[in-house]
Amino acid sequence: MLRIVRPAGLFIAVIMLSIWAGGLAAQPQPGPTTNQPKQILFLYSLGPNFQPWATWSRVAREEMNRQSPWPLDIREQSLVTALDGQDAVNAKFVEYLTALYTQREPDLIVAIGAPAARFVQQYRADLFPNTPMLLAAVEVRRVQKSMLSGQDTVVATHVDHVAAFENILHLLPDTKTIAMIIGNSPGEQLWIKDVQRELKPLLGDRVELRLYNDLPFEEVLHELANLPPDSAIFFQQLMVDGAGAVYGDKEPWKRIAEIANAPIFTQEGAFFDGGFVGGPMLLPSDGGAKIAAAAIRILGGEKASDIHDAPISFAAPIYDWRQLQRWNIRESLLPSGSEIKFREPTAWERYSWQIISIAIALLLQAGLIAVLLHERHRRQLAEVQSRERLAELAHVNRLSTAGELSSLIAHEINQPLGAILANAEAAQIILKRPRPDMAELSEIVDAIQRNDERATEVIRRMRSLLKKAPFELTGMDLNDVVKETIELALTFARGRQVELRSSISSEPLPIRGDRVQLQQVILNLIVNSIDAMGHISVEGRNITIRTSRDEGFAELSVSDRGPGIPDHLLKQIFDPFFTTKAEGMGMGLAIARTIVEAHGGTLQAQNQLRGGARLTVRLPYAPS
Numbered sequence: 001m002l003r004i005v006r007p008a009g010l011f012i013a014v015i016m017l018s019i020w021a022g023g024l025a026a027q028p029q030p031g032p033t034t035n036q037p038k039q040i041l042f043l044y045s046l047g048p049n050f051q052p053w054a055t056w057s058r059v060a061r062e063e064m065n066r067q068s069p070w071p072l073d074i075r076e077q078s079l080v081t082a083l084d085g086q087d088a089v090n091a092k093f094v095e096y097l098t099a100l101y102t103q104r105e106p107d108l109i110v111a112i113g114a115p116a117a118r119f120v121q122q123y124r125a126d127l128f129p130n131t132p133m134l135l136a137a138v139e140v141r142r143v144q145k146s147m148l149s150g151q152d153t154v155v156a157t158h159v160d161h162v163a164a165f166e167n168i169l170h171l172l173p174d175t176k177t178i179a180m181i182i183g184n185s186p187g188e189q190l191w192i193k194d195v196q197r198e199l200k201p202l203l204g205d206r207v208e209l210r211l212y213n214d215l216p217f218e219e220v221l222h223e224l225a226n227l228p229p230d231s232a233i234f235f236q237q238l239m240v241d242g243a244g245a246v247y248g249d250k251e252p253w254k255r256i257a258e259i260a261n262a263p264i265f266t267q268e269g270a271f272f273d274g275g276f277v278g279g280p281m282l283l284p285s286d287g288g289a290k291i292a293a294a295a296i297r298i299l300g301g302e303k304a305s306d307i308h309d310a311p312i313s314f315a316a317p318i319y320d321w322r323q324l325q326r327w328n329i330r331e332s333l334l335p336s337g338s339e340i341k342f343r344e345p346t347a348w349e350r351y352s353w354q355i356i357s358i359a360i361a362l363l364l365q366a367g368l369i370a371v372l373l374h375e376r377h378r379r380q381l382a383e384v385q386s387r388e389r390l391a392e393l394a395h396v397n398r399l400s401t402a403g404e405l406s407s408l409i410a411h412e413i414n415q416p417l418g419a420i421l422a423n424a425e426a427a428q429i430i431l432k433r434p435r436p437d438m439a440e441l442s443e444i445v446d447a448i449q450r451n452d453e454r455a456t457e458v459i460r461r462m463r464s465l466l467k468k469a470p471f472e473l474t475g476m477d478l479n480d481v482v483k484e485t486i487e488l489a490l491t492f493a494r495g496r497q498v499e500l501r502s503s504i505s506s507e508p509l510p511i512r513g514d515r516v517q518l519q520q521v522i523l524n525l526i527v528n529s530i531d532a533m534g535h536i537s538v539e540g541r542n543i544t545i546r547t548s549r550d551e552g553f554a555e556l557s558v559s560d561r562g563p564g565i566p567d568h569l570l571k572q573i574f575d576p577f578f579t580t581k582a583e584g585m586g587m588g589l590a591i592a593r594t595i596v597e598a599h600g601g602t603l604q605a606q607n608q609l610r611g612g613a614r615l616t617v618r619l620p621y622a623p624s
Helices: 008-025 053-067 087-100 114-122 161-171 186-203 217-224 252-259 284-299 321-326 347-431 438-466 478-495 515-532 588-598
Strands: 038-044 072-078 108-112 133-139 152-157 177-182 208-211 231-237 264-266 318-320 339-341 474-477 499-503 510-513 542-550 553-559 602-607 613-620
Touching: 038 053, 038 114, 038 284, 053 072, 053 108, 053 133, 053 284, 108 114, 108 284, 114 133, 133 284, 152 284, 161 186, 161 231, 161 264, 177 186, 177 217, 177 252, 186 208, 186 231, 217 252, 231 252, 252 264, 318 321, 321 339, 347 438, 474 478, 478 499, 478 510, 478 515, 478 542, 478 553, 510 515, 510 613, 515 542, 515 553, 515 588, 515 613, 588 602
Parallel strands: 038 072, 038 108, 108 133, 133 152, 177 208, 177 231, 231 264, 318 339, 499 542
Antiparallel strands: 474 510, 542 553, 553 613, 602 613
């Protein structure tokens, strides 16, 4: 509920209530009076919760307790009313105070604010004329210096309205309207005249100064919510509104901050708690320290009138970072030496060590990735080079194998070529007859064609074996590769009087591989088996070639009936340059194993129980 200033009767009732409450607190205490605490009476203007004086007095009391070498007994009283023409009420209040301290007068009276200062100066003769009085937190222009006695001193303030409004215009140079919030009590009405006179040279006709002192507060809020563009608000104070309602203890600036459509400024640091942009202001911390220092000097015996402190002026500008952001005011416009409060910490300020830790982790991870990529590139390059060397070596090995097979291959080709020649001669003889036998000629031509295809197939197989091509994995059926290789090896096997037997799987064996190199592996295994049986009887010379599927692998085995491999040599036969042949290079099986491993498979050798050796190739099963 808002308090409404009413006729004197209401204030008399309030004062009587204060007399009753204060009387209870001021009952004389039994015991000796020596070494008692210093008794200080804080006299508030209007009420103990009216701002800004409430903040100033709180800081002053805290500083006095901190600085004082003696125990302090601080008591508080309030004037209650701010209206003029209440002499009867004020007289009763003087009587109350004198009655309250009949047993012992205060050691010091501290009047907080202009109304309290005016009251103690007006009633100085009746109100403890021998007690020092300290007029505090009163604007220097409101001090009646002619009425100060030798027992009085002042810790005054000085409000520089020109500096405060220059701050507004500096931060907001396009300002066209400034709404000034001030109340309608007698003291506030005095301020209106002073402000208008002081600001006229600064504002001139360029900036409109709007005053709402004669309006109820709710109407003032409506006006502030609908200010024109390029406006600003200056909050001086609001003790009593135009309808007589008291607002000095209700923090009206907070409601203004909620609805205002323009930035808000003030000259009073006690109001600076979140809704104001800021600027040069009077700070309660500065004022409270000065009030306490003066009070301690008086309590220590120094004459009050000998204490001359310069009025408390505006401190270095202070600004609210949140309001600067809200109203898009650049920090570069702030005066040199300004302090910015309520700045929200940046992500770096909040999480600096986490950011550093993450950055280090990322750098380490990036370094590790770079090393791994470099090693991967080197490995890939090494693999490519290895494959190229393998292809070169495999090609040389195929040429060597072809050299071994060349005589038999020549014989294999000569047979169809000889048959072709014989059939051609026979055809010529038939054609010379008077009546050539066309049926016989047709049979001869068919025979020529068959022998030509046979020779062509032999040559094709040799070209396939001998061609030089890069290592390339493609999809194929292992069964087909084995069949083609057996056809290629048949001539060599027949020439050595060796029987090739095959047991090819009925199901497809899909794999991924290089066809030529796999043919080379199979051919090497067959040739090695043929060589191994060179010293046994012809009847026992046979080789079995099998294909099958074993779980996830396609399997090929080449088994012979030779003497087998000595057990101590089973692990060495795949080593480069190791051979049991007198004229061998020792590279065939080493190259074969390298090719198989390049396909992701294995090549193993073992002896059979009934004699002979078996070499097994296992390649990953790769269905399409």
